[in-house]
Amino acid sequence: MTLVIGLVVHRSHHRLFQEAARTLTGVRLEWVDYEAEDEIRARTAGLLDRQRLDGLLLGPVPYARCRDLLPPDLPVTVTRSAGLDLALAWCRALARGWPATPVSIDTFDQETVDEVAAALDLDRERIACLPFDPDQPVAEIVEFHRRFLDRFGGRYVISVRTGVVAAFAGAVPVLSGLAGLGTIRAELHELALRSQSKRASERRFAAGVFLIAKPERSANLDRARIGLMNMLLNTPEYADGWIEDRGRRGVIVFAHQALFEAVTHNWVSLPVLAQAQDTLGVRVVAGFGVGPSARTCVALAERAANRAEQDDSPGAYLIEESGVMIGPMGPAGHPLHFTYRAHGAGIERLAERVGLSPATLSRLAAVERGLDGQAVSPSDLAGSLGITDPSGRRLIRKLSESGLVIPEGSAQVNRKGRPSRLYRLGIGAALAAGATAPAGPGDAAGGDGGRDGDGPVDGGRRDG
Known part of the structure; x- marks a missing residue:
């Protein structure tokens, strides 16, 4: 996926920074030009609202004016004259x-x-x-x-x-005494490398093990485990994960580290544990493992889940290969979203109009939330859904015919070859516009709502 780097520069310096960025490839630049210093804060806030950034480069003055607006996990480089x-x-x-x-x-x-x-x-x-x-x-x-x-x-x-x-x-x-072309170019390349490294870290393989604690107290253990799996399957934030049974009392989720960071609010809380307690009436604990291989991730996740089971309340732990342990993560926090059945009949009507299954449209909505306003190429969308590039292009055409994607220009990822067209998903806006439609019978959250697949589009999960 193309990196997006923001630059906050004085209008008179734009050409210098543009020349410094000429050697970057695989990066799309988003500019904030200002004339007076009192314009910096509002213009930077507008950029952060409309575009998800992988990195931000700005001078000492812009940084001082808007540092409190910057997301804590955003890689930032402050250009300083040497x-x-x-x-x-x-x-x-x-x-x-x-x-x-x-x-x-x-x-x-x-x-x-x-x-x-x-x-x-x-x-x-x-x-x-x-x-x-x-x-x-x-x-x-x-x-x-x-x-x-x-x-x-x-x-x-x-x-x-x-x-x-x-x-x-x-x-x-x-x-x-402004930083020269070479200084700016070096800082831009360093920022691009840090942003790419952060993205690569987020794409590291990870595993999560969810266990029903005190299984001897569950009247119907199989039913509780199936209910737990359905709950995870019906939560869009887990849409990119591969969900399997893990014995009679557990479920395992394979995913990128970024998915687990999102559902735990950066390893702080795991709201799905409270949802399981309220909905299924059982205490669920979880463990997460991050390592170089699937075997290592699973072993670490099981150790973390066993540690969580020693506590008296629902909770979760993370164990990394280095030995670092984070926890406990409690069940408090903002609840996650359920799939299309939480939207009522709106997404079913939208899916029927587009010609996709509600489950596929729900996964696309989850991908859109993860992009956070960032444009995506057909190839990158295909990668997120686990389908081929031609299937991704066909999906974009189908969404475009229904007005659910908006063209956003193009990006030259490699020096050779044609630029990739970029699109911004508009599924969330379409759902919000139809949110006032009355819900039909059977539209409550939960159930087996994520299981009517769309062939290979749903191939990343066992909800086929």
């Missing part, structure tokens, strides 16, 4: 025939200025430095430069702030 960028600014001054000192500098750290000044054998007493302070207004920075110019008679200043450049326009030359 000593090389300061040295290059001094070289430009010398090339214009200006003396290296006196000079006033802002945004650079004191240590960086001292290091470069020492390397160039400059008079440190005739260099003023004002390090970056996120709460300092531009007017105070301009006043700092003016006082130094009046005292020492300097001919120019070195600044990274576009507001300073605008304030001195036509009066005092301002040399930019």
Whole structure:
């Protein structure tokens, strides 16, 4: 799936960052250009609302303005000018025939200025430095430069702030200390690698074992286990998992690590345990294992489930191959969504209109929730559903005919070959628009609602 990286830059710097990103492949860029600093927060919030990002690159000023808006798990790179960028600014001054000192500098750290000044054998007493302070207004920075110019008679200043450049326009030359093309390119590539590594980590293989605790207290153990399996099958968040029986009192789920992170709210809680207690009347515990192979994952998950069974209340644990254990995860938290039967007759009517089974449409709705507004290619959609690429393209055409996908341009994943068309799923919006339709009989959550398959589209689970 194509990486999506956001860039928050001043409008005057857009071309520089665009040139730096020219060597990236397999990445789609989402731009936020601003003219004034007070525009940054609203524009960045708009980007985060409309697009799920794999990474974000921005400067110190934008980061200070919107850091509280950024998701805690979003890889972020803050571009900072280095000593090389300061040295290059001094070289430009010398090339214009200006003396290296006196000079006033802002945004650079004191240590960086001292290091470069020492390397160039400059008079440190005739260099003023004002390090970056996120709460300092531009007017105070301009006043700092003016006082130094009046005292020492300097001919120019070195600044990274576009507001300073605008304030001195036509009066005092301002040399930019902005990070150069090579620095920005290196930071973009590093961010892309971190984002790809995070995605790869989320796609690591994992296993979850759900056990009915105290089986001797269950009047009908087989019925409780079947009810537990149906509950998992009828929860869209588990749609990409492979669900099997695990003995008489257990169910095992094979999935990517990202699925389990989602259903446990990042290993904090597991609401399905409370749903099992309320609906089935049995205490269920769970264990998760993450490792390099299916055998290791299952062994770790069983150890974690056995540990959870030692507690007196429903709970879950995670054990990784490194030996790290996380838990207990309680049953509290926001409940997960049941499949189409929780939507009433709305999704059944929509599925009939589109020509797909309700189960398939429910899985597509689960995929859409996981994308969180991000566009997807037919190939990536096919991978999420476990079907072939041609089947994915046919599915996109069928959804497009019914207005359930919106074209979102294209992405050039590889240098060679044609760009891949991108689409944004609109199933959730269509369901919300029909949510006021009255529910028909038998539309309650649960039951065997996820079992009417669509051939290979439902091939990733035992609900065939």
